[in-house]
Amino acid sequence: MHGDTIVALSTPPGSSGIAVIRISGPDAIGILDTMAPGARAWKPRTLHNRVLRDTGGEMLDDVVAAVFHGPNSYTGEDAAEISCHGSMQIVSAIIEESIGVGARLAEPGEFTRRAYLSGKLDLAQAEAVADLIASETRLQSQVALEHLGGGLSKRITAIEERLRAKLALVEASIDFSEEDIEAYTMADLVAVSDETRREISELLESEVAGGKLRHGMRITITGPRNAGKSSLYNALLGEERAIVSPLPGTTRDVLRERIHIGGFTYYLEDTAGLAEAGCEIESEGMRRGREAASAADLILFVVDAGEGWTCGALEELESHADRNRLLVVNKTDLVPGGGEAAAGSPAGELRTVTVSAVSGEGLGRLREKIFEFTANGEVSGVSRERIALNIRQGMALRRAEEALERLGRELGMNSPAEILSLEIREALDACGEVTGRSAAEDILEEIFSNFCIGK
Amino acid sequence: MKHDVIVVGGGHAGCEAALACARMGVETLLVTISRGDIARMPCNPAIGGLAKGQLVREVDALGGEMGLCIDRAGIQFRMLNRAKGPAVWSPRAQADKAVYHEGMMSAIEAEKNLELLEGEITGLAMAGGVVTGVMSAEYGELQAKKVILALGTFPNGLMHIGEKQIPGGREGEPPSCGLSDRLSEAGIERERLKTGTPPRLVKGSIDFSRCEVQHGDEEPSPFSFRTGRLVVEQVPCHITWTGEKTHAIINANIHRAPLFSGQIKGAGPRYCPSIEDKVVRFSEKPRHQIFLEPEGRDSEEIYVNGLSTSLPADVQLEMVRSVPGLEGAEIARYGYAIEYDFFPPHQIHSTLESRKIAGLYFAGQVNGTSGYEEAAAQGLVAGINAALALHGRTPFVLGRSEAYIGVLIDDLVTKEIREPYRMFTSRAEYRLSLRQDNADERLLGYAVRFGLLPRGQWEGMIGARKSVQRARRRLEAENVAVADAGKMRAARLLQRPGVSLEDVERLLPDGPLALGKRERESLEIYVKYRGYIRRQNRTAEKFKRMERRRIPDDFPYVEIDALSAEAREMLGKFRPETLGKAARLAGVRNSDVSVLMVFLEKAGAWRDGDDG
Ligand SMILES: Cc1cc2nc3c(=O)[nH]c(=O)nc-3n(C[C@H](O)[C@H](O)[C@H](O)COP(=O)(O)OP(=O)(O)OC[C@H]3O[C@@H](n4cnc5c(N)ncnc54)[C@H](O)[C@@H]3O)c2cc1C
Ligand SMILES: Nc1nc2c(ncn2[C@@H]2O[C@H](COP(=O)(O)OP(=O)(O)OP(=O)(O)O)[C@@H](O)[C@H]2O)c(=O)[nH]1
Numbered sequence A: 001m002h003g004d005t006i007v008a009l010s011t012p013p014g015s016s017g018i019a020v021i022r023i024s025g026p027d028a029i030g031i032l033d034t035m036a037p038g039a040r041a042w043k044p045r046t047l048h049n050r051v052l053r054d055t056g057g058e059m060l061d062d063v064v065a066a067v068f069h070g071p072n073s074y075t076g077e078d079a080a081e082i083s084c085h086g087s088m089q090i091v092s093a094i095i096e097e098s099i100g101v102g103a104r105l106a107e108p109g110e111f112t113r114r115a116y117l118s119g120k121l122d123l124a125q126a127e128a129v130a131d132l133i134a135s136e137t138r139l140q141s142q143v144a145l146e147h148l149g150g151g152l153s154k155r156i157t158a159i160e161e162r163l164r165a166k167l168a169l170v171e172a173s174i175d176f177s178e179e180d181i182e183a184y185t186m187a188d189l190v191a192v193s194d195e196t197r198r199e200i201s202e203l204l205e206s207e208v209a210g211g212k213l214r215h216g217m218r219i220t221i222t223g224p225r226n227a228g229k230s231s232l233y234n235a236l237l238g239e240e241r242a243i244v245s246p247l248p249g250t251t252r253d254v255l256r257e258r259i260h261i262g263g264f265t266y267y268l269e270d271t272a273g274l275a276e277a278g279c280e281i282e283s284e285g286m287r288r289g290r291e292a293a294s295a296a297d298l299i300l301f302v303v304d305a306g307e308g309w310t311c312g313a314l315e316e317l318e319s320h321a322d323r324n325r326l327l328v329v330n331k332t333d334l335v336p337g338g339g340e341a342a343a344g345s346p347a348g349e350l351r352t353v354t355v356s357a358v359s360g361e362g363l364g365r366l367r368e369k370i371f372e373f374t375a376n377g378e379v380s381g382v383s384r385e386r387i388a389l390n391i392r393q394g395m396a397l398r399r400a401e402e403a404l405e406r407l408g409r410e411l412g413m414n415s416p417a418e419i420l421s422l423e424i425r426e427a428l429d430a431c432g433e434v435t436g437r438s439a440a441e442d443i444l445e446e447i448f449s450n451f452c453i454g455k
Numbered sequence B: 001m002k003h004d005v006i007v008v009g010g011g012h013a014g015c016e017a018a019l020a021c022a023r024m025g026v027e028t029l030l031v032t033i034s035r036g037d038i039a040r041m042p043c044n045p046a047i048g049g050l051a052k053g054q055l056v057r058e059v060d061a062l063g064g065e066m067g068l069c070i071d072r073a074g075i076q077f078r079m080l081n082r083a084k085g086p087a088v089w090s091p092r093a094q095a096d097k098a099v100y101h102e103g104m105m106s107a108i109e110a111e112k113n114l115e116l117l118e119g120e121i122t123g124l125a126m127a128g129g130v131v132t133g134v135m136s137a138e139y140g141e142l143q144a145k146k147v148i149l150a151l152g153t154f155p156n157g158l159m160h161i162g163e164k165q166i167p168g169g170r171e172g173e174p175p176s177c178g179l180s181d182r183l184s185e186a187g188i189e190r191e192r193l194k195t196g197t198p199p200r201l202v203k204g205s206i207d208f209s210r211c212e213v214q215h216g217d218e219e220p221s222p223f224s225f226r227t228g229r230l231v232v233e234q235v236p237c238h239i240t241w242t243g244e245k246t247h248a249i250i251n252a253n254i255h256r257a258p259l260f261s262g263q264i265k266g267a268g269p270r271y272c273p274s275i276e277d278k279v280v281r282f283s284e285k286p287r288h289q290i291f292l293e294p295e296g297r298d299s300e301e302i303y304v305n306g307l308s309t310s311l312p313a314d315v316q317l318e319m320v321r322s323v324p325g326l327e328g329a330e331i332a333r334y335g336y337a338i339e340y341d342f343f344p345p346h347q348i349h350s351t352l353e354s355r356k357i358a359g360l361y362f363a364g365q366v367n368g369t370s371g372y373e374e375a376a377a378q379g380l381v382a383g384i385n386a387a388l389a390l391h392g393r394t395p396f397v398l399g400r401s402e403a404y405i406g407v408l409i410d411d412l413v414t415k416e417i418r419e420p421y422r423m424f425t426s427r428a429e430y431r432l433s434l435r436q437d438n439a440d441e442r443l444l445g446y447a448v449r450f451g452l453l454p455r456g457q458w459e460g461m462i463g464a465r466k467s468v469q470r471a472r473r474r475l476e477a478e479n480v481a482v483a484d485a486g487k488m489r490a491a492r493l494l495q496r497p498g499v500s501l502e503d504v505e506r507l508l509p510d511g512p513l514a515l516g517k518r519e520r521e522s523l524e525i526y527v528k529y530r531g532y533i534r535r536q537n538r539t540a541e542k543f544k545r546m547e548r549r550r551i552p553d554d555f556p557y558v559e560i561d562a563l564s565a566e567a568r569e570m571l572g573k574f575r576p577e578t579l580g581k582a583a584r585l586a587g588v589r590n591s592d593v594s595v596l597m598v599f600l601e602k603a604g605a606w607r608d609g610d611d612g
């Protein structure tokens, strides 16, 4: 089964900001060679300091790498290990480059499975390997699910639905050509194909390639009105980006800026303060805020130390119970130590931070916590999966884009239905890799429920 | 009396099974209730059609009889989907039912290892989980080493016409009850399905002048690779439509329809619904198409394709007469629905042999399929495997990439059957390669190896194939001069849209290709599709390597906690033979496959199979 070479981020980046990428399989060393052009020969099991470059010659990172010849490696195959700087961009870029030159993204637990299958681990460990695969898969789907709660999933699902409806028409024209049913028109397919391709290109630009996934995790600030969210936002950014005022309900829209903590890039978001009721604009602002929070990698829930945990605040907090979050008790310059609000925090000490957005007290500790709970601490598996997800999605969407390009060409040549189907299926298949649905399976279902079939 | 193989049921599955066994040199007995049943068509007077036509071509390339029979019995031939690309062309023919039956009958009578017996089989003879024969009402125990069951819609068949319920295998025939019950007692699970058929009209009572005419192809293409040119005087079909009046009649009587009154419990095919179903589910459709098809060249009966129904007799008549052209129609035989037992095919191997009872094979409708062609294909496979097993040879399992037959059987052993299963081209992920024109190239080798065809027949077929290959090599090797591109490979030029083989042939430096019509067509299709086929295979081949990884039949799925619960259940139920099949089960995810690989390694179970 081990014909191919796999790559994955093996250890999540440590607090020093170093990440380890592993490559294993027959081409592992060749792939490393390609990325470190002109380098001297590798001495097995020895650390080398090298510069990695992409095929265009752009520098990827300055890394420390080592090669291992099978069977003297963890997996028993030829393998390479790259320690690079721990930023998401760098890690993604190196992994994508190695995929570009012949590796494949590893499946959950695949490194361990290979190690096991090549006899490096003893038989009694099968159980453990299987459990590892299962738990990594759970982690993977958890990350996918969280991520797909957001706009990307909605948009791809819409694309899928549109393509599936057209595929059903095309397939029905083949399998039920004797029946009196609606036919597809070339013009209609051209329109759908163009529109969909444009949309996917846009998604690739904004969401995947240049967007939030590539460039960092999302941190959303939320909490009651006037708690000082915008003040905290400005303090973390180091500039007066958001309007601050003593009037409740100042912030309406979601604001988003990039910040760096410990070598990592984050998107920090400020949102409208929460209240029981509001005018139409305020309600819309709160809705947007809640939506942003529901897609965040980390929520900073801010309360005013003087106000404490009101019923409204607790209820709101409850709605994010299952999320990765930190509670921030603000305005310690007015209530030293955060008082009651800090002592009675519903999240416990580990996830509670007291700060003053005005004096700057506690901001250092807040930054450390943010780093700990996104890059390093209990969510580290999540960040590793996130990089993998990002790469997988990017590749899948590019595949969909290419299939639609070909579809456009075939339509231009008036190609027959079974060729059009080939391309639509491939595009759907690729989208399915993002949403986890198997696309072509239920085409017959779609046909039976939409058309009156049967002589 | 002792035979190597007993085939029970002389329908489309049973006939092919018996012929295949006999041709492979094993002593075969075909038992069927009545000689008149042999290859009877209880529904459409037609063979082939979309995806089914490809099945017939495959059956033919494997030495089956169906193609030859329909070439003789056909009274109208059409290549469907001509307007689409050649990958999805499908031959279809209207059949003279009586001639079809006679053709199959003489093939059976001509086979020297094959004996035909009239009688009803009521039970199995078994010893220690292995079948040893069958029990017959008339002859007592009949012994055999292998038994193939091809019982069609007979097991506990129950027919419905309105409120009337009549036990029967099909119109005018009794059901087979004992056998199904004995199988159930032996631990074979059974479930119910439903199908139906429209009324037949008296030809002379129809006003065809009010209908559209549908003719056959000007140049009919035969089904069999062994048929030369078809010379046949073709008979037209006619088209008419239901209308609001028809639908009003149906709606007014819908409470009397067994389908809606709760009288029918088995699930029917959604691709072949009754007219009452169509009118209810698609109430916005103002009319439904009806094809009037002759049951034979000289038959006085007309099959009303599109009007399948189990409404009461009086409603059927009123309904028929509301259709233009049928105002004065007389019903010769009423439409009916039939419910019957089938034996869900997660209980069989890909060889169609039972998992539970060794030496027992299931083929055709009993596996939950519907259709003459699906039945014939399974009969052939069951017959071949029974004979191979007797000879101690490797089983015959076609991959999904090799044949529609492979897709059909793979689907049966990996999918839940919730309605009668029929073939569609969209079920085949290798559709572009599984064409009617190249069935011989794909399958002839097996027929030769198994001895299913006499040398005299396959030599000609192989000769034709070789000439296609030679011509293909010439196109790939010879350069032609093209106005806009200088010199280029002939094959490349032919790949251009709008360029035909004739165009290219004129430019060939070494002169024209000496090829017959059918071979020319096949060559042109091959070259035009080459690029697409390569791409199709790349996407479809994700699991192909796993197809060779075999899983032991007794693999202990329940003990593996790391499998998802859903996967564990499906794997335990279907007991897939290969990792590829496991991966295709609903509810089995990539990670489950990874987990399986780990444990298969532990069990030392990696073995290379010859599937796929
Ligand atoms: C009313 C009706 C409507 C149908 N409608 C459609 C349709 O719309 N579309 C479609 O594709 N297909 C339809 N079919 C199905 C099609 O006829 C079958 O799929 C096909 O004939 C199945 O072939 P088979 O060989 O499995 O069984 P059959 O052709 O049914 O043959 C079974 C044979 O087994 C014999 N037999 C049964 N039990 C015993 C026994 N105990 N002992 C001895 N002999 C036995 C019978 O006499 C019979 O000859 C319909 C069938 C019926 C009856
Ligand atoms: N003393 C003190 N005042 C603060 C602190 N943080 C915010 N404030 C004040 O609290 C008031 C509200 O601050 P904002 O940052 O606008 O609060 P907000 O949570 O963004 O409010 P909305 O956007 O209206 O929901 C302003 O007058 C701030 O100056 C702090 O740490 N200490």
Ligand SMILES: [Mg+2]
Pocket: A229, A230, A231, A242, A243, A244, A250, A251, A271, A272, A273
């Ligand atoms: Mg604000």
